[in-house]
Amino acid sequence: MSFLSSAEFWIALSQIILINIVLSGDNAVVIAMASRSLPPAQQKKAILFGSVGAIVLRVVLTFFAVYLLTLPYLKLVGAALLFWIGIGLLQQEDEEHGLEGHAGLAAAIKTIVLADLVMSLDNVVGVAAAAKGNVPLLVFGLVISIPLIIFGSTLILKLMDRFPIIIVLGAALLGWVAGEMAISDPAIAGWTAERHTLHTMIPALGALLVVAVGKWMSSRREQRREQLQQATKKQPAV
Structure with a gap:
């Protein structure tokens, strides 16, 4: 534990935290968008479990980041995946709120972790560089980042309820990052x-x-839904 008294340790830790604050804005948007359709109690669980799962995967990914980023076509695949995630999250804007059951919660957590994993390919390079091979420092810095991401996600979630346009802007942000x-x-x-x-x-x-x-x-989904409702109403009662 002697490294805790080192000035270099605290400087590097501050750099890692700052990097995560700057680079985790888009991740907070994903977390908020993926959990917005859940009941309030499940929203908190999705944000917590999704953030923790994303951070754990980010720690693992950091050790391989430099090598992974040199692989051709990996970013293209990741961009396509992120593009599709953005489309899927945007479609939830017109769906009913109040999803119930573990399926909705599990799906939200899965979306959060998957999107964060894709979006972190670039982010972890900066964190790994700041850690300079110090594993305890790397893990410590990323763990500290969890409450920062959770707070950001919670704040964006509240803003989405008041300003729905943020949902569209969030989806556009994912498309920008994918590009x-x-x-x-x-x-x-x-x-x-x-x-x-x-x-x-x-x-x-x-x-x-x-x-x-x-x-x-x-729009296509809403049209099919309306056609199905009209067809149901026209059916004669038995």
Whole structure:
């Protein structure tokens, strides 16, 4: 425990916490969006368990981050997955609130962990660099980040209830992050490096597509629901 008295330890720990505060904003949005349709009691569980699960996976991922980020096409796959998660979260905007049972809670936790895992591919590099190979420091710093992410998620969740537009903005944020992730994939990084406009165009296109596709799919689902209700009403009573 002598490392606790080291100034370098506390400086590095402060860096890790600061990095997580700066980089976990999008993760807090995902957590809030994934849990917003649950009852209040299950919202708290989804935020807590989802945040803890995401942090544990982030610790594991950090040890392999530098190697993983060099693999071609991995970021492209991650971007596609994140894009689909954003569309799925946006569709929940028009669904009924008050999901009951463990299925809704488990699905929310799964979405939180999966999205955080994908979005953390870049984030963990900064954390690993700040830790400089110090495993206790790395784990300690990420554990401290849990209440920060939980607080951020809870705050965004409350704002979503008052300002539904935040849900759309959150989905757009996921599309933006997906675009940034795709364009930085090693398989195409050399080609995109010479085309600077793509570094803004692709993320912006990703944000627009997530919102457009999500809204279109929600509209289609609502139309089918209305057609089913009308067909049910027309059926003669037995």
